[in-house]
């Protein structure tokens with residue numbers, strides 16, 4: 001899943017890849033619209049509205065945690081030249097540390113398309129299986145936040161964002177720049193979650209990724225030399 005990683009730092013990318021990402025973004029948008037309509041139709045009581053609200057919040061929190069999980073793994077394991085995964089998954093994160101502003105020069109398709117592609121199986125599964133109000137709400141919030149994660153991350157590195165974005169950042173509804181700046185200080189070993197950053201208090205406070213890292217290293221997973 002490509003959720004929440006900095007978009008690849010190459011220029012516009014091959015035309016075929018952009019066409020694929022544009023198609024994925026369109027399909028994800030349609031799938032999300034279908035799920036939202038289904039969710040709204042099911043909310044016919046206060047009880048249903050409460051379940052939907054909890055599910056949406058849980059999906060937003062889950063997206064933040066998964067963004068941190070993917071980010072932590074790609075920062076701490078493998079190398080850019082590792083076969084297959086190196087170029088696809090590891091390099092964009094390492095390039096982001098070398099040049100944090102590069103992603104601010106990417107267009108929306110580069111920022112969103114790859115994550116939309118990763119979300120398609122999840123959206124399709126939710127649409128196919130969905131007879132659960134909670135699952136629909138969870139999927140809508142998780143997929144939306146995961147697709148938007150690179151956009152939220154890029155805003156956190158942009159100095160001249162709109163007033164609306166400043167309001168969202170100020171209320172911590174999207175990743176605030178000062179919060180994310182802590183990841184870029186020192187050795188990149190904290191504040192991995194980057195959709196809203198809400199889960200960093202939990203993952204850093206409880207040492208979740210530190211413990212996982214110790215376990216994976218003990219199992220022989222090749223850690224980064226950086």
Ligand SMILES: [Zn+2]
Nearest residue numbers: 071075093188
């Ligand atoms: Zn990082």
Ligand SMILES: [Zn+2]
Nearest residue numbers: 096100153180
């Ligand atoms: Zn960053």
